[in-house]
Amino acid sequence: MPIGVFGLLVAVFVVGLGKDPTLVPSPLVGKPAPDFTLPRLDDPSQTLSRSDLIGKTSLVNVWGTWCSGCRQEHDTLVALARDGGIPIYGINWKDDQQLARQWLTSLGNPYAAVGVDQDGRVAIDWGVYGAPETFLIGPDGTVLYKHIAPMTQDVWQEQFLPRIAAAGAGQR
Amino acid sequence: MTRIPRAFLLVALLLGAQPGIAIDTDPKLPDPVQQATYERLTSEVRCLVCQNQTIGDSSAPLAADLRREIREKIVAGQSEEEIKVFLLDRYGDFVLYKPRFKASTAALWLAPLLLLIAGGLGLGRIIRRRSALPVPADDDEPPTAAEG
Numbered sequence: 001m002p003i004g005v006f007g008l009l010v011a012v013f014v015v016g017l018g019k020d021p022t023l024v025p026s027p028l029v030g031k032p033a034p035d036f037t038l039p040r041l042d043d044p045s046q047t048l049s050r051s052d053l054i055g056k057t058s059l060v061n062v063w064g065t066w067c068s069g070c071r072q073e074h075d076t077l078v079a080l081a082r083d084g085g086i087p088i089y090g091i092n093w094k095d096d097q098q099l100a101r102q103w104l105t106s107l108g109n110p111y112a113a114v115g116v117d118q119d120g121r122v123a124i125d126w127g128v129y130g131a132p133e134t135f136l137i138g139p140d141g142t143v144l145y146k147h148i149a150p151m152t153q154d155v156w157q158e159q160f161l162p163r164i165a166a167a168g169a170g171q172r
Numbered sequence: 173m174t175r176i177p178r179a180f181l182l183v184a185l186l187l188g189a190q191p192g193i194a195i196d197t198d199p200k201l202p203d204p205v206q207q208a209t210y211e212r213l214t215s216e217v218r219c220l221v222c223q224n225q226t227i228g229d230s231s232a233p234l235a236a237d238l239r240r241e242i243r244e245k246i247v248a249g250q251s252e253e254e255i256k257v258f259l260l261d262r263y264g265d266f267v268l269y270k271p272r273f274k275a276s277t278a279a280l281w282l283a284p285l286l287l288l289i290a291g292g293l294g295l296g297r298i299i300r301r302r303s304a305l306p307v308p309a310d311d312d313e314p315p316t317a318a319e320g
Contacts, residue, residue, distance in 0.1 A: 027264040120237040127262035129220035129234055
């Protein structure tokens, strides 16, 4: 009996150790993406809004030049924009717009469009708490998946590609 | 104690009091009821950037944004419940330090109670078994804990 209890505890702890407590599941997954309209980074007279996401599978990536994880994932995003086959929309979160434009000029711009969320209100609607965060949005505007942490090729292949394939199949 | 060490001690104690300086420096809401709601909410909502702090205690930019959001909603006349639902819809159960009772949080709420009951039953069984044993002759402690 004591050995059984001990074994059970060990099992619970082993499972618990493998989990990352900083990853909080998003209640948005499976729900419609939150509505938003943001001025664009390249041209503030134009906007990026939810309606721009409709009609195709897309990524929404929340980033800022202050965020080291965003620098880490940037080259991956550039590669995905080139070969990934789906558009990436950026939400520039609480950032210096000058620095943000410089960042895209010097490191390459993977984004189909970037909206500027200066005061962080859209980020709250999207349940963002730590950049970089990447949302997978289906053609009907449903949030299919959320990845919190830098995007990598492994994450793309293991988590995103199967969901993108499923979304495409569901549409036909 | 001489004067200088006492002054030194005072300074040392005052330095130690620094964590008491408020993070939330926004002016109070004019309505004391609204201010109370605001303080209750900011002490119950978790800052997800620095997970072991409430948004009232955290200096993270996101915590400041959430305080602003809560303040505006209170001023706009929203109830505490409406504001909590707003946060739950976006950030999930983890955002509240006291999560709602539902299927996914039932284990969290019920486990302590179940463990207490299991422990009590186990303890009761041990006590009953021990009290059934004959008292050793050289033991001068009376077997008092027998009643369970």
